Amino acid sequence: MKPMEGDEVPLRINTFTLIPNQKYRRSCRHLQSKKDGDRLENFHIQYNCGYFQIIPVEIFHKVLCYLSGLLFKRCTLLLPTKERLKFVQNQLLKNPCFRMGGCTMLAQCSGFACFGMLLQTLIAGWDELECHRVFNFLSEGANLPRKMQSVVCSRPGATRKLELQIRLFYRRVLLDHWEHQCDIAFWLTRILKPWPMVNQARLLYLLYGPMSISDGQIHWHHMTQIPASEDSIKGLAAAVRLLHENAKEWTADDIFTLLEELAGFPQEWLLENSARLLICCGNNMCFTFLANKAVNGRLNELATLIVFLSLVCEKDGYCMDWTVKMVHRICKVIASNESRWNFLQAIEKVFARVTMDMIESLMFSGMEEDEGVTYNMYNMVNAQAEFHKEVMLRAFSNILT
Incomplete structure (x- = not known):
């Protein structure tokens, strides 16, 4: 890579x-x-x-x-x-x-x-x-x-x-021809800034969300219904990162709000797709977004995102060590030892809850849904195993070398 x-x-x-x-x-x-x-x-x-x-x-x-x-x-x-x-x-x-x-x-x-x-x-x-x-x-x-x-x-x-x-x-006409990222950011800012944040997220999806090549139809509900491929989400991620890195008119809080609004339009995205969007936005932006949740005490939301970041790493072929390092960095910005412990416990509880939800779904789903549910549960169990393997490798590195 x-x-x-x-x-x-x-x-x-x-x-x-x-x-x-x-x-x-x-x-x-x-x-x-x-x-x-x-x-x-x-x-x-x-x-x-x-x-x-x-x-x-x-x-x-x-x-x-x-x-x-x-x-x-x-x-x-x-x-x-x-x-x-x-x-x-x-x-x-x-x-x-x-x-x-x-x-x-x-x-x-x-x-x-x-x-x-x-x-x-x-x-x-x-x-x-x-x-x-x-x-x-x-x-x-x-x-x-x-x-x-x-x-x-x-x-x-x-x-x-x-x-x-x-x-x-x-x-x-305005966005796809420029070689320099700052030029694209300038024109994209002109398009988005006159609108309230909720409409900015909608317009960003309109411009860079997945679209059918055959009939030009924008897939508005794609992120809310099925796990999205990296190709269908990286255009949105690239646009958000572009604004974050090149446009002086956007603050960090603006970008965080834009991401929150984007992942809630037109309804709440699947958590896997929200996690994939963060990974595609790049390491620095992903950490900044998650650290902001940690500083504001939103530890349960944060733990849920960590679990689904692990799932995306497993499904998309990323190294699980990246997720564990991300957790380690986030723990450093959490103020108290008690809050850090609560955060780590919350991650384990989310792993258990999501796995149980998948088992129940498999038990009560129809035959046509079995394959998809089984595949998701397979990946989640593997993600949990890989995550804990990396945690143990870091914990016992002194006696393994």
């Missing part, structure tokens, strides 16, 4: 990358190999829809690779920001594929991605004040405040088409 920068992480069997490396890069002016040409043609074939469908691949190739927005930037170099944005509105936004609700095949259309690359080239090097103006211009031009209000006031999934439009517009 490749370690995260400045971060200790649990070892695992398979490679795990926290921040996805999916970036849209402008190609250089001269293609050096047939491989690049083939890749661009495949991009055209796979994503080209809407008005782009009638453009021959050679012209599409030239627009993206040779012009790329730089020509537009140079042509408008002497214009003030307001005039440049007017030009964008009067010229670029005439293309329906660059507008919200303008394309009938939104999920497959490359219009937003192309608009995002052009916009990134245009505003590269602009200061924050000018970028604020760009965000306000885009929001007002697309009537985004009203559309987002409609989404956050509706039942999750009730406005599927609008949810998809908002997600793809923000992701493809």
